[in-house]
Amino acid sequence: MKRQISILISTILLFIVSTSCQKDGDQSILSLDVETLQIPNEGGVFEIKVNSNQPSKAVITYDNELYKNWILMLPSVLKADGILELRIDPYHFIDADRKATVTITAGDQTKTVNISQVARDGLIIDQNIITTTESSKTFIVNVQSREPWTATVGADASSWCQIDDGASNGTADFSIRLTAMNTGTVRKATITVKSSTKTEIIELQQGYGVEIGNLVWAHYNVGDPNTFASSIDNRGLLYQFDSKIGYPNSSPNEDPKTPIGYVTGAFASGPEWYPNNDPSPLGWRIPSEAEILALVNKGYTWLTPEQSGFSIPGVILGIPKSEALKVTPTNTRGGIFLPQSGYRERDNGHQYNWWDATMTSSSRPGHNWDRPVFWFNYESLGGSYTNGNATAYPVRCIAK
Structure with missing residues (x-):
């Protein structure tokens, strides 16, 4: 009888150990090669390498849900080890960096990658060259800026090229007014848009050519x-x-x-x-x-x-x-x-x-x-x- 009890106890202990070892062998493994990605404003293609012993699924969440879908992820599901490819759009705004999070889940394991794409330089204008005919006309230039800026025209062209609303703090428009040209073939002006950290130049030509x-x-x-x-x-x-x-x-x-x-x-x-x-x-x-x-x-x-x-x-x-x-x-x-x-x-x-x-x-x-x-x-x-x-x-x- 004692022998039978001893065999039963040994069998139970062996089952417990076996089950425990099996569970340890099936434990989810998930690791990534990066935790953060800093993306330049021009965007591009980037990768996340996933090491996993189980299928994994990745999802993207955006810090601002009003401005989303600027990342295309291929694929979103991996069978085991693999690579997630991120195709990230260019970012044209200057106000602040934009951010997103990639969350990857495999079994009971979860990892995240924080993505930040930097905003463009602190001063952007929507046109750097204007060539136009001899008649009078007005051009509107949009300025995006993180700081105060001014727009000025060279003194040699100030008699026929005027700037309106040529100073602001932040994003705004200014106007370039040209008088009619009555003689000559072409005349030129240089317009300087400047903040404390950056300068943009508009090269302007007006005339019959x-x-x-x-x-x-x-x-x-x-x-x-x-x-x-x-x-x-x-x-x-x-x-x-x-x-x-x-x-x-x-x-x-x-x-x-x-x-x-x-x-x-x-x-x-x-x-x-x-x-x-x-x-x-x-x-x-x-x-x-x-x-x-x-x-x-x-x-x-x-x-x-x-x-x-x-x-x-x-x-x-x-x-x-x-x-x-x-x-x-x-x-x-x-x-x-x-x-x-x-x-x-x-x-x-x-x-x-x-x-x-x-x-x-x-x-x-x-x-x-x-x-x-x-x-x-x-x-x-x-x-x-x-x-x-x-x-x-x-x-x-x-x-x-």
Whole structure:
């Protein structure tokens, strides 16, 4: 009997020990490689490495529930060890850092990662370049700041460029008022927005053109001879090589009248457009092929009216696409707008092409029967090619 009791007690003790060891073996294990993440304001992709012997689930909570979903976490559930990928949006505000918490649970274990994304610098303005036409106008600039700031214009431009509401404490707008420009090609102003810790500069140009590189390019196509078109998005008239006669720009072929300003095959002109036949306004001239190419190499972007606010499609020349996508009819942001205009054929004068934006050069290098032209459309830059002297194209000028 005693032997049986002893065996029973041993069996019970063995069961208890076995059960205890089994429970210890099944105990949840959860560890992370980080406890906090400091995220720059530009955002990016970040990782949390999870070490677990059981499936885990992760959830995100935001300190401000009004501004959430700025973190995309993939995946949210892991079978065991694994990596949580966090794709974090850029943060454009300056008032304060934004915060969130990732909570990871596996069995009876819970771990957290505190995430903080820093706010942007203490002074931000919504535009750093303004290039506009000669008429009077007003621009509104938004300033975000953590401290008091002022906006001032250089003394050399103060007679025609005025600042209103140029001081504030925090986020606010100020106005830039420009008077009309009656003479000259372009004038410049530098506007300084400054707090105690940071300075931002606005480079402003106003005039009939905009300086790109070392040349001033007109904002307008030529309309009637020696006159600019009425607006940036006005197509103007079409001109044959070395001719001062402008022909209607129809879209499509509303006027089939054959251009007669230059007789095809009568090569009386030399290799350049003669100054007395130049339809450009006083103080302006037609650019060379090399000058147009240099402009194109600085950047070109096709824009629709929905993108730009212009009345017709066209191409922005002289600036990168990132800036071109911000262009408006009042601010070309350092570039020029070349409207969709097409050209008139050399043989019969019909305007079969009206969907391209085109530009003619002043020279005929190496011969005198064709001249280089450039064309652009919504697909690409068509490049420079030669076309007959009697073909009529828009004229875009540069200042002499």
